Amino acid sequence: MSYFTFDESRPMDFIAIGRLCIDLNANEIHRPMEETRTFTKYVGGSPANITIAVAKLGKKSGFIGRVSDDQHGRFITNYLQERGIDTSCVITDKSGTVTGLAFTEIKSPTECSILMYRDNVADLKLEPADVSEEYIKNAKAIMISGTALAASPSREAVLKAVDLARKNGTVVFFDIDYRPYTWKSREEVGIYCSLVAEKSDVILGGREEFDLLEEPYGPLQNDDQATADRWFAHHAQIVLVKRGGDGSTAFTKDGQSFKGTTFPANVVKTFGAGDSFAGAFIYGLMNGWDIARCQQFGAASASIVVSSHSCSDAMPSAEEIQAVIDKHTTTV
Amino acid sequence: MSYFTFDESRPMDFIAIGRLCIDLNANEIHRPMEETRTFTKYVGGSPANITIAVAKLGKKSGFIGRVSDDQHGRFITNYLQERGIDTSCVITDKSGTVTGLAFTEIKSPTECSILMYRDNVADLKLEPADVSEEYIKNAKAIMISGTALAASPSREAVLKAVDLARKNGTVVFFDIDYRPYTWKSREEVGIYCSLVAEKSDVILGGREEFDLLEEPYGPLQNDDQATADRWFAHHAQIVLVKRGGDGSTAFTKDGQSFKGTTFPANVVKTFGAGDSFAGAFIYGLMNGWDIARCQQFGAASASIVVSSHSCSDAMPSAEEIQAVIDKHTTTV
Amino acid sequence: MSYFTFDESRPMDFIAIGRLCIDLNANEIHRPMEETRTFTKYVGGSPANITIAVAKLGKKSGFIGRVSDDQHGRFITNYLQERGIDTSCVITDKSGTVTGLAFTEIKSPTECSILMYRDNVADLKLEPADVSEEYIKNAKAIMISGTALAASPSREAVLKAVDLARKNGTVVFFDIDYRPYTWKSREEVGIYCSLVAEKSDVILGGREEFDLLEEPYGPLQNDDQATADRWFAHHAQIVLVKRGGDGSTAFTKDGQSFKGTTFPANVVKTFGAGDSFAGAFIYGLMNGWDIARCQQFGAASASIVVSSHSCSDAMPSAEEIQAVIDKHTTTV
C-alpha cells in the first residue's frame, strides 16, 4: 500500500535543506590523526550526502542552503552541479562565514572519530527569506535534517520550510540527525525536533534520538511502538527506528512493522552508513515500493558506502545496489 | 454556548508565563521625560498585569517566571504574594540578570511613550526545566504572552509549556503582545507566534499583530475573518481582534462574530488598556459568560485603568467594573 | 612647590572622559529598596560628578563621552549645559544603547547599596574616533576614570586619549574608580589600569585599588610608599591613597607625604564622598595650592556632599567649602 502521494506533476522529485560542508578524510588510515599528514577533500553533511545519493539513483534533486563565499563554498556548489543537483537555492553567504569541516580519523573500522569545525559556519546562516514557497511547491518531497535546527536563523528557516511543505502538499522526510555540537541544551533538541516531527510524514532516527524528542514531555518509555504512535497522532505515516549495525525497524500508521537487516561489508569506516541508507530508502518510497524492499535497498547501499574511503563520492547507482542484493540473495 | 471546558476539579484557575518587570511612571505628567525628576515604581509586564487583574477579580492565580536576585526582583515577588498570587513557580534567577524596566512618559493622554530596559533581563532566562508539568496540569487555563518568545531560553520554555498544556487539557490563552525590542527579525515573530497560535484555544491580538503571524507564509489578506479561519483550522475556538479605542471583534469557531464597544473614560494614558481588557474578558470566559458580555466586561475594566496613573495597581474589582457598566447602561 | 605646569594659554581648564549616567535615589530612606516606592533622578557617574564639582568651583570644564539617544541621554546633556559644562564632545550614541542607571538604597548612613544597570550602556560605546586631539590640546588637564577601561571600545578611546594628552602636555589625572561590574577578570583591571597609571601625572585610588594594579606583576607589598614609588618611576608626580572615612595620604615625587583628615558631617549616605573630594582637590592643584590645602579643601567638600541626598546636585561652591573649613578651624 502507499502511505502518501507524491504529486507526479511536479518537476522536482526531491529537495533537501540544511548542511553543506566538507569532509577532510585522513589518507593514512588505521592510526591516530596526530600521525597523519595528508587529507582528501569531499563534500559532506548529512542532507548533502542524502541528496547526492538520491540524485545518483536518478531522481531530479535540489538543495536549499548557504555556502561560504570562498574556495570551499565554490567547491561544494560546483560538485553539486556536476552531479546534476539544482543549486538555484544554494546561496553564497556574504557575511564572512566559513564552510563547516569534518576531519575524519579512522583508527580501525570500529574506532572512527570526527574533529568538527562548526563555528561561524555558512549553513547555519540560512534565513527564512531564503526559503521560497515556489521551490517547495514544485518538489514532490523535502528532507529536513535536525542539525539545521541547532541555531538561528537556520532554525527559523527550517520551521518555515516545514510549514510551507505542509501547506503545499510536499511530503516531509525528517532525519533527526542529532549532533551534540552547536545545540545549547538537550531540551532545545527535543523541543525543536518535536515541532518538526509533528509535521513530518516520515521520521528517521536512532532510539537515543527519539528519546531526546520525548525527554521534555515526560518520563521515557523506551518503546519503539509507543514512539511511533506518538508521531502517528500527528502527521507521520512511517517512523523508522535505526539500530546501526543491527538494521532498522519501520513502523507504519496502519499498525504494521518491518524489521530490516544488513548486508555483509568489508567495513573501512562507519561514517555515511545512515545517509546512504536514507537516500536509497527514500528512493524506494518515491518509486512506490513496499517498505521491506525500501529497507533492503537502503541496507545494500549502506554496505557499499561503509566499504569506501568517502561518503558522498561513494554513493552507489541503483545497478550497484541491486548487484549487492542479487549477490547475497542468490547465495541463499 | 461554551467553546471549551475548564476542568473544575483543578485547584488553580489561571496561570500565566513570562514577563515580570517594573514600571517607573513619571510623577510629573504632561511634559517630556527630560523634564521630569521623580518616578513611582509599579509591578509591570503584560502577563503580570493580566494575572493581577484576574486575581483581583477573585480567581485563584499563579505565575511561571524568573525574577532578578535583587531588590527589584524581591519587590515583584512580594507584590504578587500580597495580591494572593501563587509564586511557587516564580524563580529567582542567580545568573546576574536585572529586572526589565519601563520608564513611562505621559506627554498627553494620546502621546505616551516608554523607555525600555530589556538587556540581560531575568524574565527571558526562564528555562524549559523551570516549567513543571504538574503545575500546568493543576491549572484550568494558562496565558501565554508572545513577548516571552522573543529570545532563548524563555522561547523554549514557552514552547514546552504550550505542549504540556495541550497534553493535559489546560486551556491555552495566547496574547500576541508584540514588542519590537528583543526580537531579531520580523520573520522570527511570525514563525514562533504561529507555532503557539496553532496550539491555542483563544488568541488575542491587534490587526497588525495577526499580520505579523501571516507574513512568512504568503501575501497578506488583511481580513479578520480569514485570520480567524486560519487558526480555527488548528485548535482555536475564539480569535479576538483588538482595535484599540475602536473596541474589538471576537470571532468564534461556530462562525459567529461579536463586535465589542468601549466605555467613555477620562484618559490619563493608554497603557494597560489591553491588559485590563484581557483580564476581565478571560474572567468572563471562565465564568461561562457569553462572548458579548465578556467583551463588555473587558471594555469597562479598560475604561477604569486608562483613567489611572498605574496599570497593575489600578486593576479593578468585579464590583467596580459592574458599576461602570451599570452607570452607562442605565443612562441609555 | 608646583609639581607640574598647567598651560595657562589654553581656553579649557579641565575635561573628563568616560561615564555619564543616572542615579535614581530612593526618596524613602532608612529602609530596604523593596519597600520604597518613589525615586528622584540625578546625573551620576564618577567622572560626571567630578566635572560638575570642578565646574561649580568655577573652572571652565568639558566632557568627552557618549549618551543614549533617548530622554535619559538628553536629560544628562541638558544638565551639563545648564551647569556651563562644554558638551561639544558629548556624542549621542545611535546604536540602540541605554543610559547606565544606579538605583541607590540608603538603609542607614553606613549601609548603602547600589543596584546597577550596566548592560548595553552608551558610555562604554565611546570610540577612539570620538577622541579629538584638538580638544585635548586645548585643555589644561584631563581626568581619566578607570571604569571607562572596563570594556571596548571605550577602553581603546581612553588609551588613545591618554597618549594624546601626554603628547600635547595636558596634565593627566587618573582616578582608578574600580567597580567590579563590567570587567571580565581582576587581571584585566590591573593590566589596563597600570597602562594608564604609567602615563598619569596624578593618581587617586584606595589601597585595594592600588593592589589590583600590582597583582599581575608580583607578590603584593601593601605599602603605600612602595606603591607611590612604582608610579614615580614613570610619569607620576602625586599619588594619593584614599582611606574613606580615615582621610587620605598624598605622596609626592620629591619624597614628601601629606596626611589629610576629614571634617565632621551629619552623614546621610557615603556615595559621592570620593568624587567631591577629587573635584575640590583638583581645583586646589589647578590653583597652585600646596598639597595639604588641597586635601583640606577636598575633605571639606566631601563633608558637605555626604550630608545631602544627591551627589551631583550637592556639589558645593568654593564659598560653601571655605565656610566649612572656617567653621571647624575657628572652633579650634
Next chain:
Amino acid sequence: MSYFTFDESRPMDFIAIGRLCIDLNANEIHRPMEETRTFTKYVGGSPANITIAVAKLGKKSGFIGRVSDDQHGRFITNYLQERGIDTSCVITDKSGTVTGLAFTEIKSPTECSILMYRDNVADLKLEPADVSEEYIKNAKAIMISGTALAASPSREAVLKAVDLARKNGTVVFFDIDYRPYTWKSREEVGIYCSLVAEKSDVILGGREEFDLLEEPYGPLQNDDQATADRWFAHHAQIVLVKRGGDGSTAFTKDGQSFKGTTFPANVVKTFGAGDSFAGAFIYGLMNGWDIARCQQFGAASASIVVSSHSCSDAMPSAEEIQAVIDKHTTTV
C-alpha cells in the same frame, strides 16, 4: 657595536608567545583551490614558524601558548617537542576551542592566497595567568607577535608578558604581523600595537604596518626614519622596515641605517619569507653579529623557504643558509 645585552646566564635563549596553528597546503599547485583535492598538514603561525627557525639554528627555544584539546593540538605540541622546543608553557585549552587553520592556495608564485579558520581558536584563549614571570626571567629574549593582541584574553596575556620582560631585562622582539581578521577595527590595531612597540627593543614590520601604529595619533608621515625615531624615543634600539621582495632597511638608535638585499630564488610561494627572515635575523643578533650580516643571513634563509612547499618544515640550518650566501658571494 651591540645594541642590547642578552643575559648569558639564562638557560633559555629565545621564547615566543602567541599563535600556534596548522597550515593545510594544497598538494596540487598552480590552480585554484576549488580544483584541488588533497592537502598536507604543517605546523604554522608566524611566532611558531620563527621559533622553529631559531631552534633549527641551534638556539634553546620555548613557547608560551594554548593549543586545542584534540588531534590538531596534540600534533602541534608533538611537533615542537620533536624539534627540541620547550613546551612546558604550551597549555592545552579545555574550553572547547579549535586549532586555527590556514588553507593555502598557490595559483602561481605571485598569486597565493590563504583561507583562514580563526573562529573560537585556542591560541587567542591564552590568559594572563598562563604567563609565568619565572619563565620569562629565565629567557634571554622574547618574541611578541602582533596577532596575539587581536582579541582578549590573549591580548592581556601579551601585555602582561611584555611588562614582565621589561621588568626582568628580557630583550623584547616585536613582529607587528598584522592580519586583518579577528581585529575589530583599524584603530584597535594601532592602539595596542603601539603599547607593545613602546616597550620593545626590536620592532619588525612592513611600511603599512608601521602606518597602522601611527594612524590614531596624527597625520601619516610615511617616512621610515621618522617612524624609527618615534620608537627610539621609547625603548627601541632597532627598527626594521620590511619591503617584501625589495629587502629591508634596519634603523638603529645610534642613527645608522642598513639596507638589506635579497637572494635569488626559485619561488614556489611567498608565504614564510618574513618568518624565516626574522628567525635568522634574530639568530644573528643573539650571536652579536653586526646588523648587515644579520640582514644577509635573514635574506638567505628566506630564499630557501620560498623555494619550498612548506614554511615550518623548510626552516634551514645555519650551514644551509651559509651555503646560499657563499654560493652567491663567490659568484660575484
